[in-house]
Amino acid sequence: MTGDPTRVTSPVPLNDAQTRAREGHTRRDVVVVADRFARFARGDRVITVSGLLALLASGDPGDGPEADGCHWVVHLGQGVDATDHDVLEAAREKSGVAVTFADPDAFRRLPERSVLVHKDRPENVLLAGVHSPSAGHCRAELRIHRDNELVLDHHTGEHVQGIVIVEAMRQICIAQFETAIRPGLATAAYAGVWKRIDLSFQDFLFPLPATVESLIEESDLARETNLKFRATTAVRQQERTVATAVIEYSMIAQGRIDTLERRKADQATRAYLG
DSSP states (O other): OOSOOOOOOOOOOOOHHHHOOOTTOEEEEEEEEOGGGTTTOOSSSEEEHHHHHHHHHHOOTTTSGGGGTEEEEEEEOTTOOHHHHHHHHHHHHHHOOSEEESOHHHHHOOOOOGGGGTOSSGGGOOEEEEEEEETTEEEEEEOOOTTOTTTTTOOOSSSBOHHHHHHHHHHHHHHHIIIIIGGGOOSSOEEEEEEEEEEEEOSOBOSSOOEEEEEEEEEEOSSTTEEEEEEEEEEEETTEEEEEEEEEEEEEEHHHHHHHHHHHHHHHHHHHHO
16 A cells, blocks of 8 residues: 555634624634643744633733734644633633633543553543544544653753654554554454654644544564554644654564563673673
């Protein structure tokens, strides 16, 4: 199978209630992001959760959306979840300020189960809505939790660091295996072993909605205990391709990899200690 993963650029359409500006106001679309991405929220189109809460709590239209006669339609950025939405919605209702949420359901879409991407902690899952539009093609939304292990202690500018992209690509390959291939196998569990990654960054990734995709170009399924793949992966944000990679990896039966790893661990210890 050849070709690039499908590009998706169309946003979720808003309904009439969400698109209609309050009478006497002009609609302005803004994005809310987690406080973790405060450096990105320095203009008048992006605001942090804390910043929006402060504006709603102040009750002073001179500090908020109504200051310039606008009705804000708030879109979901990275690091914001259902808990944040509940707090923001309560503050919005109390304040009566001209703010609505573009897609309230987006706040409640959960990330994938940890086991699907071979992670232990749910905040480290980077994918939501995994699905396969065609055979060998897997696609998901990028979903970065504010407490993800890769963003907790990293100095960056306004963009999301490249290691998040690399991990998202790893996770989409695992998710593709677990959802499209693993169900037809008898062995209970598999572990991923990466052989080669040819990675290219084309642009910055920002804490806005993005997609992660994988297209399996070649596979060798002859040995059920050691399945081999070559996949083209991509991270895209609206019209921009942020990064692409060709990844060669194997999915190895857990019992086999445990035995192999134990043997090599013993060899490494003997080589070090003599």
